[in-house]
Amino acid sequence: MSVLVFADSSEGKFKKSAFEVVSYGKKIAEQLGSNVVAVTINVADASELYTYGAEKVVSVSNDQITTFNAKAYASVLKQIASKENASAVIIDSSIDGLYLAPMVAVNLEAGYASNVVALPSSTSPFTVKRKAFSNKAFSNTIISTDVKIIGLAKNSFGVHENPVSGTTESFDAQITDADLGVKSVSVDKATGKVTIADADIVISAGRGLKGPENWGMIEELAEVLGAATACSKPVSDLGWRPHGEHVGQTGKPVASNLYIAIGISGAIQHLAGINASKVKVVINTDPEAPFFKAADYGIVGDAFEVVPTLIEKLKAFKQS
Amino acid sequence: MKILVCISHVPDTTSKINFKENDTKFDANGVQFVINPYDEFSLTRAMWFKEKQGATVTVVNVGNATTEPTLRKALAIGADDAIRVNTEALDGFLVAKQIAEVVKKGDYDLVLAGRESIDYNGGMVPGMLASILDFNFVNGCIGLEIDGDAATASREIDGGNEKISTNLPLIIAGQKGLVEEKDLRIPNMRGIMMARKKPLSVIEPVEVSSQTATTSFEKPAAKGAVKLVDADNVDELINLLHNEAKVI
Numbered sequence: 001m002s003v004l005v006f007a008d009s010s011e012g013k014f015k016k017s018a019f020e021v022v023s024y025g026k027k028i029a030e031q032l033g034s035n036v037v038a039v040t041i042n043v044a045d046a047s048e049l050y051t052y053g054a055e056k057v058v059s060v061s062n063d064q065i066t067t068f069n070a071k072a073y074a075s076v077l078k079q080i081a082s083k084e085n086a087s088a089v090i091i092d093s094s095i096d097g098l099y100l101a102p103m104v105a106v107n108l109e110a111g112y113a114s115n116v117v118a119l120p121s122s123t124s125p126f127t128v129k130r131k132a133f134s135n136k137a138f139s140n141t142i143i144s145t146d147v148k149i150i151g152l153a154k155n156s157f158g159v160h161e162n163p164v165s166g167t168t169e170s171f172d173a174q175i176t177d178a179d180l181g182v183k184s185v186s187v188d189k190a191t192g193k194v195t196i197a198d199a200d201i202v203i204s205a206g207r208g209l210k211g212p213e214n215w216g217m218i219e220e221l222a223e224v225l226g227a228a229t230a231c232s233k234p235v236s237d238l239g240w241r242p243h244g245e246h247v248g249q250t251g252k253p254v255a256s257n258l259y260i261a262i263g264i265s266g267a268i269q270h271l272a273g274i275n276a277s278k279v280k281v282v283i284n285t286d287p288e289a290p291f292f293k294a295a296d297y298g299i300v301g302d303a304f305e306v307v308p309t310l311i312e313k314l315k316a317f318k319q320s
Numbered sequence: 321m322k323i324l325v326c327i328s329h330v331p332d333t334t335s336k337i338n339f340k341e342n343d344t345k346f347d348a349n350g351v352q353f354v355i356n357p358y359d360e361f362s363l364t365r366a367m368w369f370k371e372k373q374g375a376t377v378t379v380v381n382v383g384n385a386t387t388e389p390t391l392r393k394a395l396a397i398g399a400d401d402a403i404r405v406n407t408e409a410l411d412g413f414l415v416a417k418q419i420a421e422v423v424k425k426g427d428y429d430l431v432l433a434g435r436e437s438i439d440y441n442g443g444m445v446p447g448m449l450a451s452i453l454d455f456n457f458v459n460g461c462i463g464l465e466i467d468g469d470a471a472t473a474s475r476e477i478d479g480g481n482e483k484i485s486t487n488l489p490l491i492i493a494g495q496k497g498l499v500e501e502k503d504l505r506i507p508n509m510r511g512i513m514m515a516r517k518k519p520l521s522v523i524e525p526v527e528v529s530s531q532t533a534t535t536s537f538e539k540p541a542a543k544g545a546v547k548l549v550d551a552d553n554v555d556e557l558i559n560l561l562h563n564e565a566k567v568i
Contacts, residue, residue, distance in 0.1 A: 068477075070447075070457065070459065071450075071456075071457065074451070094478070095459075095460055095476060095477055095478055096477070096478075098435075098436075098443045098459065098460075099447065099459035099460065100447075101447070102412070102416075102443070102444045102445075102446070102447030102448045102451065103447050103448075103450065103451045103457070105413070105444070105448060105451075105531075106413075106416075106447075106448050106451035106452055107451060110531070111411075111413065111531030111532045112412070112413075112442075112444055112448075112531070112532070113442075113532055114441070114442055114443055114444065115441060127535065129538075131441060132439070132440050132441055132537070133331075133337045133438075133439055133440075133441070134333075134438050134441060135540075136337040136539070136540075137337050137339070137537050137538065137539050137540070138537065138538050138539075138540070139440070139534045139536070139537050139538075140534065140535050140536045140537070140538070141532050141533065141534050141535070142532060142533045142534075142535055143531065143532050144530075144531060144532065144533065145531045178454070181456040181486055181487065182456050182457065182458060182484055182485075182486045183484065183485050183486065184482055184483070184484060185472075185482075185483040185484060185485050186482070186483045187477065187480060187481075187482045187483075188480050188481050188482075188483070189477065189479050189480030189481075190479055190480060193479060195478040195479035196478075196479075197478040197479070198478065198479075200567075201567070201568070225568065237501050237502070243462070243496060243497050244476065244479070244480065244481070246496070249333055249357075249438060250333075250357050250358065250438075250495070250496055251496065257567045258561065258565070258567040258568065268333070268334050269333045269334070272333075275540065278565075278567070279561070279565045279567045281557070281561070282546070292546050292548075293546070294543065295546045296543075296544075296546065296547065296565065297546065297547050297548075297549060297557060297560055297561070297565075298546045298547070298548050298549070299548070299549050299550075299551050299554075299557060300548065300551065301551030302551070305551065306551055306554065309554045310554050310557070310558075313554050313555055313558055314558060314568075317558050317562070317568075
């Protein structure tokens with residue numbers, strides 16, 4: 001028996017979530033008294049995963065899947081899960097992970113819980129806590145099948161070092177034409193920008209900024225902090241910022257360490273989408289804005305005065 | 321082209337979420353139910369295929385009779401007919417299995433659903449449905465064109481988007497971008513009148529066991545009060561974020 005962990009990568013480099021799922025998988029393997037096996041696809045050197053407890057890495061190199069392909073990846077994971085006799089498969093609940101996991105579940109006739117936020121509270125029955133009602137609640141969910149698929153919510157468990165002397169073996173995965181029925185034609189991606197999914201810090205701004213021309217200071221603040229930029233729903237609806245920046249209940253979820261909301265009142269739908277962030281800061285002229293009830297720190301003030309000062313002070317802070 | 325749109329019946333986005341019976345069940349008391357917002361994008365795109373490309377549009381829900389007003393709303397928006405699979409939606413797998421039967425019987429080429437429902441947020445049904453039926457599948461879809469059997473789609477990825485080519489039969493899990501928010505439709509009086517006469521068939525479920533079960537719900541721990549910092553004292557905010565919260 002083993003606990004299989006999918007360590008996701010992009011262009012041969014591990015995503016941050018890969019270290020989190022391996023850290024998590026290691027702990028579950030201890031609970032279940034089994035070993036953790038990490039799966040990588042097209043990563044030349046997977047030894048980085050040993051640091052987080054992966055005793056064994058199964059490495060797949062295949063030039064048919066140089067970019068993410070959910071169905072083909074699901075087929076690869078099924079083949080390895082069968083070979084390794086996996087009793088649990090851990091996949092991050094990222095955009096790609098959420099695409100992949102339900103297909104793996106059906107392939108393995110396994111029950112699946114997504115957006116899980118903690119280690120199982122019990123292994124018999126196998127019970128996990130997951131996010132529900134758009135971050136307004138959690139549900140304790142039993143997975144009753146022999147094999148369990150766990151989708152791990154970002155930043156919920158954390159990355160924990162647990163160095164082991166691991167081994168890597170390669171696996172020759174079989175990929176059929178049917179697995180490649182969905183083909184990637186092209187990818188349009190801002191290079192060198194921190195994505196909302198990957199960011200430790202997210203700087204988000206709302207209608208309080210009055211117009212798209214005022215986003216310069218938001219971008220500058222994000223740059224100083226190495227943060228991603230995001231926006232509220234009205235801002236993306238108005239076309240001030242691209243849809244991809246919209247965070248909230250029907251936009252992207254945010255689960256960063258620090259979320260700074262500037263000129264966002266904090267509608268219930270917005271708060272639902274960003275609630276999973278650890279520390280929330282609000283800057284708003286209106287002391288009655290609902291965001292102040294959800295935030296950890298707040299400044300009642302005009303963004304056009306506070307933000308430039310904040311940038312200047314942070315620059316000095318970073319240099320010190 | 322025969323399109324099936326999966327409609328989830330969910331609490332309105334502004335609902336306060338409460339539980340009853342020792343936190344084991346969702347308390348629907350006083351809650352307004354709506355078409356799942358993600359499904360609305362898919363339904364609206366289906367209407368476009370109906371109007372421009374002559375597709376027929378059926379909507380489906382797996383649930384008990386309380387979900388019928390939501391299906392009627394989808395009919396009022398313009399779907400041709402509705403199917404309700406008469407069973408409680410216990411988990412994503414059970415729902416996917418029921419819908420798979422509907423797809424097989426009705427010979428649908430294109431199934432449009434939402435990326436996730438805003439109640440249980442499982443995001444399981446479309447992907448499971450695709451694997452059960454062995455159809456192609458695009459998750460988080462933000463653009464879709466169909467030409468004969470060929471489909472071009474785009475999906476959201478971290479920090480951008482990806483263009484995809486694939487073929488029918490196809491499952492799409494949509495979100496904002498598949499159509500714009502402003503193009504979402506509100507049923508008009510004529511639509512509502514017509515919806516009353518459109519067929520809504522209730523079919524009995526196939527036998528499937530669920531694979532997961534919710535034993536209880538809990539609410540996030542209550543948060544402490546916000547610490548306010550004076551607008552003239554930005555240094556203090558930086559100090560708190562660095563020394564207290566340890567996030568910068």
